[in-house]
Amino acid sequence: MTETATLSDAINIIVPTGMLGAGVSRAQIQYGIGRGASAIAVDSGSTDSGPAYLARGVSKMNRESIKRDLQIVMTEAHTAKIPLLVGSCGTSGTDAGVDWTRDIVLEVAAELGTSPKIVCLYSEQNVDDLIRKNGEGAIVPLPPLGPVSDADLKSCEHIVALLGPEPYIAALEAGADIVLGGRTTDTAVLAAVPLMRGAGTAQAWHAAKIAECGGLCTVNPSLGGVLMRVGRDAFEIEPLDIDNQCSPDTVSAHLLYENSDPFTLTEPGGVLDARDADYRWVDNRITRVTGSRWTPKPYTMKLEGARGGDFQTIMLIGIEDPEVLANLDEFHDLMQKTLTNRIRRTFGDEAARFDVSLRIYGWNGTSGRPVPSGTMPPRDVGVMFVVTAPTQELANRMAKACNPYFFHTPLRPGIEMPSYAFPFTPAEIPRGQVYEFVLNHIVQTRDAFELVRSVTIDPARENKGTVNA
Amino acid sequence: MPKLGEICRHVRSKNAGPFWITVDLFFDGEETFRRYRDAPALSPQTFANLFGTNPELVKRIPVDNLHVIKISYPRPHPQGWMQERDMHSGQQFARLLDLEID
16 A cells, blocks of 8 residues: 555545446455545446437447446445446436436346435436527537527437536435436546545546546556545546556546547536646556646536437448459449439439448548559458438338449449449348437536436335425 | 658547547657647648648647647538548548658
8 A cells, every 4th residue: 555655635536437337347446445435436428429329318338238337336335335426327318318227226226135315317408498598698609510599409309418516416415325417527427526525626627537438547448447536736546456557648648538628628617727737656556636727617518419310221342353443433433423323313303312422441431532643452342332311211212223233333334244242131231310419519507406307216215206306 | 751650659530529529649759749849731721621620620739748739620520420431530540641741
């Protein structure tokens, strides 16, 4: 132990993984508890994988992996008598995502024979409330988007507001053992307990930003989570694995990750400024950070919204024909024209809105940009056909209409009809709907609670939920 | 002229929220970092040409202690649009490697 060297006033939080369901280690959590942890906090959400999860309101992680991680963190939190906080339940943090996670938590609790007091925090928004807010000028765009229209708001399948730490703190002060949050900033769920227990504000937010992806701020991210040790004037990041290290470089470099500005982070109720932060070794495993600053601002919550669009059907072929491989750009343009014309001719007025996209993997499929002149032909390419249309049924029919042309189009007229390599039968694969994010806006609120609903499940009160609007 | 891919020890790209992409250029040591910190080849217009982004919104932030230049730019299309080719923008860095830099 290096207790004498580390901060004496720290509030310690176990961050067992960057994403609930990705896998947690019981031994690591027990190590963190041995180091005096006050809570286990974990993020369960992300927009990283695209808008489909928010638009559909379903989790990216499967139920079994969430349950496996909950079995471990709930057991250890119960044994150590420390609270468990889960942010952004169900990936996108919709109301359904919170309820889905709550049901898994109740199932695990029943299996463990425990009866934790659970508080659910809901932050999915009613579109009419947001239209009223928009009318008051309280919804403000962030670059690169402009003002949001009421029609845009109405087009969303789900809209969530990102929770700050205050509702988590209120839940814990009311005696919650487990807090399950709707969409939450990655940092707020981790910063809540240090803020509640009097740690430095800037230090809590900055530590949370570093720890948000669990082990990603360590020298060996495959070795699991981290312990945030947050004091009044400094914080430390310690790996939960004895063989791992948090170095000044790996800790400070985490501010670069998935972040458009590494020094300035706007959070609900203020802005973190990490420009003058200083990162130093405490010992050969732990890094201490000083110099973080926090400026309070009027309370805002970020909004996320997603909607469903048109539908896609795809087909794939492989090509090893050297003649085609030597003329791939010409082949792409010919195929694009042939398939577009085929759809226009076949579907007439039904083809008022459609898109055909061809990606030649092995040539320029990833970028779609011209290849430098003089590039040698590849030995093999895969060509993906993507048709987008207003319904799945129409996209399927368009793909079927294109099938023989995609399969047989010769590079030049007059040569014998080629057949390219379909890997599947049937060749057309209905891919589903296109989803898009609509909102990149903040909403000004009266306080941290205006747009949040909390529901308490208290076994001591015979499982009757109480609602505080 | 040397290319960015030859000068940097690592170049990476990643989505930063649904509407932004961020590129990190890791330079090999203090001297190289100082030399290219303000290189005109890494201008907003270069990013507009390579990625079709709005040059007025391109952010360029040197991170001195890590010898990193961070450049962030808005996605020309929202993440997941119908012609999406790189959902997480993790391969966008590749077209920077051949950029000649003075």
